[in-house]
Amino acid sequence: MNNLIMKNIVYLLFIIICSSLYSQTNKRKIRDSLDEESSKNLTHQILVDFKDLNYTKLNQKIISDIDFNQLKNENLVFYFSSLRRPIILISPHDEVSRNVNPAFNQTIFWNKKTIRFIRKKYHKNLIPFLKEANSFLFVKNNKLESYSGSFSSYDLNDKKKLLKLSKKRKKGLILKTQKNSQEEFYYFPFKSKNLTINTNKETENFNTLYLEFHNKLNKIVVVDFIYNLNYNNVTHKTYQYKNNNWEEVSLLKE
Helix, strand or coil: CHHHHHHHHHHHHHHHHHHHHHHHHHHHHHHHHHHHHHHHHHHHHHHHHCCCCCCHHHHHHHHHHCCHHHCCCCEEEEEECCCCCCCCCCCCCCCCCCCCCCCCCHHHHCCHHHHHHHHHHHCCEEEEEECCCCEECEHHHCCHHHHCCCCCHHHHHHHHHHHHHHCCCEEEEEECCHHHCEEEEEEECCCCCCCEEECCCCCCCCEEEEEEEEEECCCEEEEEEEECCCCCCCEEEEEEEECCEEEEECCCCC
16 A cells, blocks of 8 residues: 555656646747747847948948057957857757847958058058957868858858958968968958968967947947957947937947
8 A cells, every 4th residue: 555655656746847847848948939039020120220321430430449559560360250140049048149230240340441441541461360260261261161160151151251352362371389380371461571470379479359249229339349359358339320420329238
């Protein structure tokens, strides 16, 4: 009799645990689905809000706000990152990215005109660096498909213009610390001389600049200026399109 009671108790506990797990899983799926849908809706709203805007003046403002006092080396590595899209949630620990930038992003800012302007005005050799692949644009990998292990299909599309543009420029030589190897890379020169950069921290001969873009409703673009990968000293600037012009504005933190 006691054995039968114990079996029934164990069975009931098993049913309760399974029901609880099923309920939690369903709640997570519903929450994740709602979060993903909300993020997709936000992306659509931003694209509608930013439709037909001209970014020429915004690009100029951003360039003028770059602190070149922190970028004194003539060699400037600029980090190129993919568009920030709503992510597909895989687990309950995933979060929807709040830094969606479907309208104004890396592909809009790092174009032929801005690259030429920075090169000429600030006398910089501009060297693109693919953030997701953690790699320069190496000559041996002259097709973006070479980085397919690091990018999804839409990431590759984001970078095609940059690769096409850089391949028309010069080739430099990078000295890598591992096994004293050397590799050719593409870059945008200010001076016509052959460029050699060294990634050894003790003899490093370049600065880095990473501009991260965030799009918000009401035609707002927030830019994070990250110099020399110092994430402890990030400068934030907020710009808004109003009265047919891009203006710097102050926004309360969310």
